[in-house]
Structures are given as structure tokens and as C-alpha cells.
Amino acid sequence: MGSNQTEAPTRQRTSPNPGSRSEKPAQQRRSKGQDWTAWPIYDASYTGLRGYWYPLELSHKVTDKPQQYSLCGEKLLLIRDQGVVRGLADRCPHRGVPLSQGDQQFPGTVTCAYHGWTFDLESGKLNAVLTDGPDSPICGRITQKTHPVEERHGIVWVYMGDGEEPHPLDDQLPEEWRDGSFVLGMRFQDRVGDWRFAVENGFDEGHAKYLHRTALWRLFRTMPTWNITEIQQRGRWLYRVQKEVHFKDEHPGVGTWTNYRWWKKKPPEKVFNIGNVGDLGKAINPVIDKQAFPGFTSVAMPGFLRVVYPDFIHYETWVPTAPGEHRYVGIMIQFRKGIKTLPFYAKYLGAIRWLFHGQFTGQDEWMVGETDAPPERLYRPDSSLTSWRRLVEDTTKVHEAERAEKPRRQIYDQ
DSSP states (O other), X not given: OOOSSOBOOOOOOSSOOTXXXXXXXXXXXXXXXXXXXXXXXXXXXXXXXXXEEEEEEEGGGOOSSOEEEXXXXXXXXXXXXXXXXXXXXXXXXXXXXXGGGSBOSSTTEEEOTTTOEEEETTTOBEEXXXXXXXXXXXXXXXXXXXXXXXXXXXXXXEEEOSSBOOOOXXXXXXXXXXXXXXXXXXXXXXXXXXXXXXXXXXXXSSHHHHHGGGOGGGTTBOOOSEEEEEEEEETTXXXXXXXXXXXXXXXXXTEEEESOOTTSBOOOSSOOOSSTTOOTTOOOOHHHHHHOOSSSEEEETTTEEEEEOSSOEEEEEEXXXXXXXXXXXXXXXXXXXXGGGHHHHHHIIIIIHHIIIIIIHHHHHHHHHHOOOSSBOOOGGGHHXXXXXHHHHHHHHHHHHHHHHSOBSOOOOO
């Protein structure tokens, strides 16, 4: 169940885009507070992490008309050719005109709108130059960069590498997606803000308890006010594991603070690690229960978030497009099939899409767009952020060494 349209950014910033290296001098950015020198790889990854599959578009939106997208700071085109989605660098090497301005003159190719340079979509080879005749000497001497593309679960996934063979897409997908049938609802939306700020916001320990206290999605459920959390790694996932959960506290010299209101459900008395307000007595879906998640929120490379509830799982990822911009992808899954999927469709279209993937995550969009770091001053709950940054550092070192050893699937002109 995808969105009917991919939304453009809904708000304009009056300040420079976060994450842009040109917005202010480094010495000014790092004059006070902590900087990011402890995470040099992370600091340098403002255009994204390479060598990963990214969910770029809903399948039904990719047609036989070439369309331009941005991914990891590069422009590329997607086009559906004879039922198969292809990806190609969106810059004609002749004069730099976007190939997405062109069209298909022959099956399996795309032709530049300017001088008729025609490229094979699968190999990237320059097969014909329509304005230089069938014996044009430049044919076969130029190879345009192509991007591996796969379609899965109604999503077009693009591998952003440098000509190496990609790893299997399944290696990046959540393991529970392989356990039988499920139904899903999705929303793709272009947003302002550095992709790293968006991932950090998703895995952040503290913000949901205050920022989202006004979200309609939480109108009748009480959010905790603070937690004691431990970060654990299991395989490729980092988990936030709650050790203490507090719903009301007296702050010396200030007063009492709680998210509870008379119309909300009373919070659970025990510590919980499924759902961010507790399971509230709901039965846990067998597929979810089978995973034995140590914590309800987890994140994996290259920034794929999972939030587990008793009867559904919410996933988010933030696809780096250009410096200071990203594409938000929200996916909600219930592990049901057949006629049991109908209530989910009704609930998603009638409420979840607007309240959860809309207003709730819109609050995140607001804060991500306003974040300007470094410098920064961190506090105790920010162990979730620093753990994520360390995961990027440690994983990328191994990942890049493995990429360097992979066979080349393509040698292209640069």
C-alpha cells in the first residue's frame, strides 16, 4: 500500500542547509562544544555511505519515461524498459545534458535529447549517435555508469557503488521479512535536512518523550518521561534496551513532570522492551515474538531503523540525496495474509498514513530541518547517537576493504 504521490519538501529554510560543507567555516562550526573529529568517516559522509542498496522509489511510479533522482550526491535516471527497471548516470558525457530529458528511440536504450547519443541501459555502452550516422567512430568507445536495480515489496532499490558487484539485497533487508507473508503501507517524501541528523533522530533516546507528546498518534497513550537505556549489538543491529522506565518525576526546584493526562491509558508498571508505551496487554504476533528482539528500537547500516510493537513493526530509512537533503521512507508492516489483511488496509489509509507517517513524523522532519551540528553538547541519552556513529566508523572500515576486493561489474568513463 504505497502513497499516491511522492511529496516535495513542505517547508522552506531561511538558514543554510545542515551538513553542507560550505555553510560556515570549519573553525567557526567547531568553536564551542564537541565536534565530530572522533568520527572522521561519519563526519565526511554528508553525501551518504556508498556500497549499499537504497529504497529510492515506489515501483508503480517508475515508467517508460526516464525520471531523474538524486542519490548520494549523484544524479541518476530510472526508467522501466520492457518491464525491467534500469538505472543510469543522468549526465550525457557529450555536453552534460541530463539523459532524463531524453526518451527511448529503441528498446533497451535511452537517447539524449540534445544530439541523439544513444546508450544501452544494461551495459551503459554508447550504441549509436543519431546525428553522426551509423558508422560514428565514437560508438563503443564510451561507457556510461549504470546502477544495479532490484524491485522488492513494491519498492525500487538502487545500489550506489563504484562499478563493483553488489552484495545481495536480502543481506540488507530485515531478517523478519523472510518469515512468511505480510502486508505493508509506505510513504516516500523528500525532506530538508542532513540524512545523518534524520538517522540520529530516529535512534535518539530522548526526543520522542517530549517532542511527540503532542502527536495525535499518542493522544490516548502515555509516553515515558525518561529511561535508563543500554545499547547492545546483536549481529548487524544496534538495540536500545530499556533497563528503567519512568513516567513521573519530581525535579528539584522546578516541579513535577509527567506525560500522563486523565484521558490517557495508564502506563505499565513494569519495564518493557516492546512498543514505546508498553505492550498494554496485547498479544504479540508470532513472527515478531520469534525474533526475540532485545529492544524495541534498533538500527542497522546504512541507516535502517526498526521500531517493534506487539502486532506490527515500523521501519524508517533516510536516503541521502544531496547535501542537506534526504528522502524519507516510512514502512509499516503487519505479518498477516489473506482476508486478515483487510483491517490493516482500512486502518492505514484511514489513520496511520496521516497520523503516523504524516503528523507524527512531521514533527521529526521539523527538528531535523532545524538541527545544526557540530558543535554540540551531548547528554546521557545521547549514547544512542554516539553508538550509531561508532557503528558507522567500525563497519565502514571493513565494508570498504571488502568492496575493494570485489570484482568489477563495469568499467565506465568518469
